[in-house]
Each structure stands twice: as C-alpha cells, then as structure tokens.
Amino acid sequence: xxxxxxxxxxxxxxxxxxxxxxxxxxxxxxxxxxxxxxxxxxxxxxxxxxxxxxxxxxxxxxxxxxxxxxxxxxxxxxxxxxxxxxxxxxxxxxxxxxxxxxxxxxxxxxxxxxxxxxxxxxxxxxxxxxxxxxxxxxxxxxxxxxxxxxxxxxxxxx
Amino acid sequence: xxxxxxxxxxxxxxxxxxxxxxxxxxxxxxxxxxxxxxxxxxxxxxxxxxxxxxxxxxxxxxxxxxxxxxxxxxxxxxxxxxxxxxxxxxxxxxxxxxxxxxxxxxxxxxxxxxxxxxxxxxxxxxxxxxxxxxxxxxxxxxxxxxxxxxxxxxxxxxxxxxxxxxxxxxxxxxxxxxxxxxxxx
Numbered sequence: 001x002x003x004x005x006x007x008x009x010x011x012x013x014x015x016x017x018x019x020x021x022x023x024x025x026x027x028x029x030x031x032x033x034x035x036x037x038x039x040x041x042x043x044x045x046x047x048x049x050x051x052x053x054x055x056x057x058x059x060x061x062x063x064x065x066x067x068x069x070x071x072x073x074x075x076x077x078x079x080x081x082x083x084x085x086x087x088x089x090x091x092x093x094x095x096x097x098x099x100x101x102x103x104x105x106x107x108x109x110x111x112x113x114x115x116x117x118x119x120x121x122x123x124x125x126x127x128x129x130x131x132x133x134x135x136x137x138x139x140x141x142x143x144x145x146x147x148x149x150x151x152x153x154x155x156x157x158x
Numbered sequence: 159x160x161x162x163x164x165x166x167x168x169x170x171x172x173x174x175x176x177x178x179x180x181x182x183x184x185x186x187x188x189x190x191x192x193x194x195x196x197x198x199x200x201x202x203x204x205x206x207x208x209x210x211x212x213x214x215x216x217x218x219x220x221x222x223x224x225x226x227x228x229x230x231x232x233x234x235x236x237x238x239x240x241x242x243x244x245x246x247x248x249x250x251x252x253x254x255x256x257x258x259x260x261x262x263x264x265x266x267x268x269x270x271x272x273x274x275x276x277x278x279x280x281x282x283x284x285x286x287x288x289x290x291x292x293x294x295x296x297x298x299x300x301x302x303x304x305x306x307x308x309x310x311x312x313x314x315x316x317x318x319x320x321x322x323x324x325x326x327x328x329x330x331x332x333x334x335x336x337x338x339x340x341x342x343x
Binding site: 035 | 239
C-alpha cells in the first residue's frame with residue numbers, strides 16, 4: 001500500500017516535469033494544464049474501475065456526487081469535502097478548506113497564479129471517476145484563499 | 159453501501175496509476191526508452207532529495223554506522239513505510255560495498271505489461287533515482303540500478319546498490335571543528 005506522501009511527491013514532480021520546458025506563454029500554460037488534467041482523467045478512470053460499473057447502485061446524480069465528496073475524497077485525500085452545494089440543475093460546487101495538494105505552496109497571494117497547476121490533475125481525477133460512473137462532466141477549480149479551493153462540476157447531459 | 163465502496167477503492171492504486179500515467183506521458187514525449195529511463199531517474203532523484211526529510215522526520219532511525227545498516231534501514235523501514243513491502247537484502251559483495259534488494263512483488267507494476275516496442279524500458283527506474291537522491295542527502299554517493307525486472311520476464315525484481323564514496327559536507331569556511339561534527343540528523 002503506497003504511502004500518501006509518495007503520491008504528493010510524485011504529483012509535484014509531474015508538475016515540474018510538465019512545466020520544465022515551458023516558455024510561460026498563455027498557450028503553453030493552457031496546454032500543460034490540459035496535459036495534467038488528462039493524466040488525472042486516466043487515473044480517475046482507473047481508480048473507479050475497481051468499483052462495479054453498476055450505476056444502479058446510486059439512486060441518482062446527487063448520490064454519485066455525495067460518493068465523490070465522502071468516500072472518494074477520503075480514499076484519495078484522507079478527508080471529506082467540507083461543503084457541497086448544488087443548484088439541482090447539474091452544477092455542483094465541492095469545497096475543500098484544506099486541500100492537501102496545495103500544501104506545498106505557501107499561503108499568500110503571490111502563489112495564487114501557480115495554484116491552477118496543482119489543481120489540474122485533481123480536476124481530471126474527478127472527471128475521470130465520474131466518467132466511469134456514467135456521468136459526463138466538465139470539472140474546473142479555483143482557489144480564493146489558500147489552502148481552500150473549490151471544484152466545480154458541470155454535468156453534461158448527453 | 160458506502161462503506162463497502164470504500165473498501166474497493168484502494169488508495170495505494172493512486173500512486174501506482176499516477177506513475178503509470180507518467181511513464182505513458184514520457185514514452186509519448188521521448189523518442190526512445192533510454193531517454194525515458196534517464197528522465198525517470200532524474201525525477202526520482204528530485205523526489206529522493208525531498209523524501210529523505212520526510213523519512214527522517216517520520217521514522218526514528220538514527221545515524222547508520224555502516225553500509226549494512228543502511229541496507230537494512232532501506233529494506234525494512236523505508237520500503238515498508240512508502241511502498242508497504244519489505245524487500246530482502248542479499249548478494250553482498252566481499253568488500254561489503256554492494257548488495258541487492260530483492261522485491262518479490264513490485265507495487266509499481268500492478269496491472270502493467272510492457273508493449274513489445276519498449277523492451278529496453280526500465281519501467282520502475284524512478285526508484286533508482288529516489289534511492290540515489292535520498293542517500294546523497296545523507297552524504298552517501300551510490301550507484302543504483304535494476305539487475306532483474308519481472309516486467310522483462312525475470313522471476314524477481316532485483317535492485318543492485320553500490321556504495322561509491324562518502325560525500326563531504328560543504329560547510330562555509332570559519333565553522334569550528336565542533337560544528338563540523340554535527341551530523342545531518
């Protein structure tokens with residue numbers, strides 16, 4: 001059973017690798033964010049694969065989101081999502097007041113511009129997990145005050 | 159129902175799957191296996207130089223007296239703590255400066271199969287870099303490489319570690335002898 005710290009170290013190193021040759025332009029940054037998000041997506045799919053693809057297990061979409069907030073978040077980040085809000089029309093906001101993967105960055109406004117790099121993989125993780133549970137979505141994230149962040153999940157109706 | 163779900167979701171797979179995604183990305187980015195191997199080693203090194211602090215803070219190991227003790231700590235404490243396995247330490251060289259870590263199973267390669275066109279890929283090469291980087295931070299220069307790999311058809315995975323030399327700490331001029339004796343931990 002691999003230690004949580006190992007994943008954090010690897011996650012940070014992956015970010016450093018993706019950005020190492022970046023000129024820092026906006027297109028480059030966007031491409032890198034996408035790369036990280038796609039990696040997270042594949043990992044999220046893989047993680048959920050062990051879980052039976054029986055979506056009848058879940059009563060509804062909200063049930064799936066609660067699963068993400070409680071069980072999934074606990075397994076991956078050793079804590080639950082602190083707050084879940086929804087407009088009951090396919091948009092969910094998951095708030096984590098102490099997001100583990102931001103702990104490497106100092107609290108403070110000057111690091112806010114780097115925060116998206118540390119959120120991209122997790123956005124993909126959530127999107128990939130939902131995908132294997134039969135839910136298509138777009139997942140974005142934002143940091144307002146470190147280390148709190150919000151993940152926004154927009155369910156895509158097929 | 160929710161409790162049952164949690165048992166099926168193993169956190170250990172997060173690292174393994176992420177590692178797999180990384181190797182996949184590297185294979186896309188680089189022309190050949192040798193480049194990927196080098197990159198994995200480099201990334202492992204970067205992780206190792208930070209991991210050592212985490213390790214020393216969380217384990218209660220003191221300073222190792224010799225390379226044999228270092229080997230035991232690596233196998234029984236470090237590998238156990240980070241990967242949940244305890245490799246065996248064997249094949250000591252007569253001079254006592256080289257040994258093997260035998261891993262019966264390698265958690266990194268769960269569900270992994272090497273495609274035919276990647277026969278020279280050292281999939282788990284990150285581990286070599288981690289060990290090298292970590293030991294460098296405690297003043298040991300070592301050479302680490304895979305001697306056997308289950309992914310390439312061997313029965314076990316064998317990591318060979320060789321002690322090269324002790325690295326002198328670079329202290330600024332003017333420190334007195336007493337301070338020089340203070341060790342890393």
